[in-house]
Amino acid sequence: MTLKKLIAIDLDGTTLNAQSLISGTTEKTLKKAIKNGHYVSIVTGRPYRMSGQFYRQLGLATPMVNFNGALVHMPEKQWADEKETGIQRDLVFDILAQKKALNLDFVAAENKETFFIDSLEYFDSTFFASEATPSNLLTAKNLIADPTSMMVRTSQNQAKQVSDSLMKQYGDYVDVRTWGGPTPILEIVSKGIQKAKGVEQVANYLNVKRSDIIAFGDEHNDEEMLDYVGWGVAMKNATEQIKSVANDITEKTNDEDGLADYLERYLDLNEQ
Template identity: 65%
Template sequence: MKKLIAIDLDGTTLNQDSKISDKTVKTLHRAIEDGHSVVIATGRPYRMSKNFYRQLQLTTPMINFNGALVHLPGKTWAGEQETSFNRKIVFDLISEKKNLKLDFIAAENRETFFIDDLKFFDQHFFASDFATNDNLLTVNTLKTNPTSVLLRSQPENVNGVSDELKQQFGHEVEVNTWGGPNPILEVVAKGIQKAHGLKRVIENLNLKSEDILAFGDEHNDVDMLKFAGWGVAMANGTDQLKAVADDITEKPNTEDGLADYLTKYLDL
């Protein structure tokens, strides 16, 4: 049975240097050569993940913003979908920034970002060489509803901020932790999860959920692993994710846990 292999990036496919190791690249290519498909499902925006899509030489649809953007990079695709939410929530967050103990607030769509404090601009993080006043997040610059909002706080504050946001805005948005080394929270429209994106993909590829082999490490992967026919949590994954997974890799992302598991599971 050929599988659709859904892979999270940070903490799963990427190693401690936020790169895909040669071993993992070769393993995923072997899986594709054997007739399986690979789909990236990430919380990252497209501009921060398209390099991995190209590195893996994928031709499949891609899921960004935890399911808020489902598209076929570089091509017109009937299944494409981008889901936004009311920008008023962004302005509410700006007014409560101090009370929420946030370092910065960034609103994004597929290609554009706005950040409320340019001193926090980071070339690597925002996948852009520079930021200007045009990227400053204000009522005047954010003229359309965002696809995603990123919030950074200190690690010890993230869970508390998440709880507060869910209490205030939970009827309109989803709040997820962002995998990787950064203490980031991502806000997307209510009902949007990676599973939502995967459902969109398989509907257009005439596949079923039982055809999906999914890998993840964070809270934002829970629905994806539950939706998949076989959901695998990384050894470095959260306890919450491991509790819903069908299996757990023997090794973490820092030791090519994804590649080793695929090699054995698919008999590559």
């Protein structure tokens, strides 16, 4: 009998390759794991709009974690345990006022259903997985409720500086996380929100013990998750910090199907 594992997978820099896609090899391996009785759950900094396609590609039926843990939900279904944690609306406009001083390309605020961006100049329909209209502009008139998350983009070499500045000013109310992967996106969520808490909620719902959770990640926002689970795996392309908290490291990068390669051996999927 196979002991059921919960496989918690980060997307950018982990499950996704350099083209931000799940390769055929990785898809096949994850589906094989599900067929063998294991659970797969996506745990990402991305909003659902920009990650739902991967949920559908893998044919998942498990809860999903978005916004680094600020939203735990069952896609396309009503779920009594759904949890969404917001940040104060005023804080959004406070940060927007510093856009120039912080060297931000754009400031976006979002919730489960929609998003608001301060300028359509940086709007990219592929990136945002949506079309934008004037109602998506980040204005006091359009943003009437507390958003689940904020997203700001800066340059790769200024990301740490921006993150430090935001934490210095608003660290009592929010946490600032990086998306990972090639995009210098910073995600701003309510204080104390982290992927580990989302994974814990998913595991409790699926009745999987903490010791039976395996998680894969590559970036700062995966640290608590890899530390929390029974077996935390850092990608070969992960940051040194993430490698230092992981139980193991994949032999291959995200662009070489490192996650699939590791799972095949870890779960003896080749034997099936």
